[in-house]
Amino acid sequence: MANNIQSIRGMHDILPDSTPLWQHFEKIVRTLLGNYGYNEIRMPLVEQTDLFKRAVGEVTDIVEKEMYILENRKDSEGSEPFSMALRPEGTAGCVRAGIQAGLIFNQQQRLWYAGPMFRAERPQKGRYRQFTQIGVETFGFAGPDIDAELIAISARLWKQLGLRNIHLEINSLGTLEARQAYRQLLVDYFSDQQELLDEDSKRRLHTNPLRILDSKNPAMRELVAAAPNLHEHLDTESAEHFSQLQSLLDGMGIPYRLNPRLVRGLDYYSRTVFEWVTDELGSQGTVCAGGRYDGLVEQLGGRPTPACGFAMGVERLILLLETQNIPTPATAPDLFMIMAGDKAIQAGLGFAEQLRDNLPDLRLVSNCGGGNFKTQMKRADKSGAAFALILGENEIERGEIGLKPLRTKGEQINLPFSSLTAHLSQLLENAKQH
Ligand code: HAM
Numbered sequence: 001m002a003n004n005i006q007s008i009r010g011m012h013d014i015l016p017d018s019t020p021l022w023q024h025f026e027k028i029v030r031t032l033l034g035n036y037g038y039n040e041i042r043m044p045l046v047e048q049t050d051l052f053k054r055a056v057g058e059v060t061d062i063v064e065k066e067m068y069i070l071e072n073r074k075d076s077e078g079s080e081p082f083s084m085a086l087r088p089e090g091t092a093g094c095v096r097a098g099i100q101a102g103l104i105f106n107q108q109q110r111l112w113y114a115g116p117m118f119r120a121e122r123p124q125k126g127r128y129r130q131f132t133q134i135g136v137e138t139f140g141f142a143g144p145d146i147d148a149e150l151i152a153i154s155a156r157l158w159k160q161l162g163l164r165n166i167h168l169e170i171n172s173l174g175t176l177e178a179r180q181a182y183r184q185l186l187v188d189y190f191s192d193q194q195e196l197l198d199e200d201s202k203r204r205l206h207t208n209p210l211r212i213l214d215s216k217n218p219a220m221r222e223l224v225a226a227a228p229n230l231h232e233h234l235d236t237e238s239a240e241h242f243s244q245l246q247s248l249l250d251g252m253g254i255p256y257r258l259n260p261r262l263v264r265g266l267d268y269y270s271r272t273v274f275e276w277v278t279d280e281l282g283s284q285g286t287v288c289a290g291g292r293y294d295g296l297v298e299q300l301g302g303r304p305t306p307a308c309g310f311a312m313g314v315e316r317l318i319l320l321l322e323t324q325n326i327p328t329p330a331t332a333p334d335l336f337m338i339m340a341g342d343k344a345i346q347a348g349l350g351f352a353e354q355l356r357d358n359l360p361d362l363r364l365v366s367n368c369g370g371g372n373f374k375t376q377m378k379r380a381d382k383s384g385a386a387f388a389l390i391l392g393e394n395e396i397e398r399g400e401i402g403l404k405p406l407r408t409k410g411e412q413i414n415l416p417f418s419s420l421t422a423h424l425s426q427l428l429e430n431a432k433q434h
Pocket of ligand 1: 088089090091119121126127128129130131132133135136137265266286287288289290291292308309310311312313314315316
């Protein structure tokens with residue numbers, strides 16, 4: 001017998017056991033973002049590889065090592081073949097789409113998107129090759145008020161989900177120019193101590209020295225701790241922007257920790273960067289991250305436009321909901337309809353449709369695939385339904401239907417067809433109030 005084909009390492013099915021939690025999560029996020037005035041945008045999963053090289057940066061891990069590049073294709077007859085990649089993140093595509101559709105120039109936009117991203121990383125708990133992000137991007141807002149709003153949205157989301165123990169870290173990277181000057185200071189500092197650098201840092205010294213500050217290698221800790229501090233080299237405007245952000249966060253009662261070593265792994269950031277981190281998920285504890293990227297729109301061919309956003313890792317947040325045992329609201333059916341005999345099936349399926357017409361919120365599962373009364377009762381029980389509706393030939397003759405509670409004590413009652421809708425409507429109403 002042939003071997004079963006398995007899913008690709010780092011790419012997972014989300015099975016029916018888990019989807020209620022995902023749906024609960026998605027519903028809360030969708031409602032929250034709508035309430036804050038954000039509109040959904042949907043971009044393709046595949047873009048030109050050049051988009052990510054230009055936006056995320058040629059010398060980032062994502063572009064250097066983690067992109068899934070597809071076979072080169074032509075766009076149309078006669079066009080040159082070009083390289084396409086599965087998107088490793090959503091910001092680049094969102095900016096591309098915004099410029100292309102004329103949504104960004106001279107406008108204020110609050111946008112969000114959700115969907116799979118792809119990175120060829122080494123899989124482990126909380127780190128996958130296909131993972132889901134919900135991203136939020138804003139365009140046309142230069143002041144720190146929008147940075148504060150974005151952070152407030154995420155803080156409110158944790159609260160609405162019932163999540164605890166997620167901490168906010170913030171930093172400012174300054175303007176591009178200030179960062180260039182600081183970068184030179186870092187190169188000078190680390191070049192003087194080359195022999196203490198690990199291999200990764202040696203490689204980054206001349207390509208992306210800020211990333212050395214982010215090194216997780218304990219042997220590098222002392223060297224990094226003594227490196228020039230970014231905050232002391234911020235340009236005046238960025239320092240002012242950052243201090244206003246802190247005072248807005250204070251005003252909203254959102255606690256944070258200043259982390260001058262927070263540099264992020266994507267090149268497009270300037271000024272504010274932030275991460276929400278938990279210590280309950282091992283080494284993959286960043287559940288949400290983002291910041292300002294004022295230069296990116298221009299870099300991708302648009303007019304200069306301030307921009308700020310973040311993205312959360314949905315798998316990590318789902319893991320955290322599970323770790324913290326946060327219950328998912330029940331999704332069991334209200335009713336399971338048992339139909340014994342051909343006449344009952346004939347009448348019952350029509351009857352079920354009438355009930356759905358009259359009670360659009362009703363969660364009703366009809367027995368399909370036959371089975372005697374006992375088998376159907378077992379299925380009703382397994383479905384988690386609150387009540388069984390019982391229709392047999394006797395009931396049909398009497399013009400009645402049985403209603404039996406499955407989760408509470410109580411006897412079956414028989415209701416005339418004519419009063420069933422009213423009775424069920426009352427039951428649903430009562431259930432909602434509990
Ligand atoms: P990022 O930090 O690369 O930023 O990813 C954001 C979040 O996606 C991470 O904090 C993490 O929760 C989740 N994530 C990233 N990689 C993986 C993975 N391999 N497996 C599971 N979860 C993962 C960005 O992508 C930026 N586009 C965020 C942004 C939006 N900045 C401004 N706007």
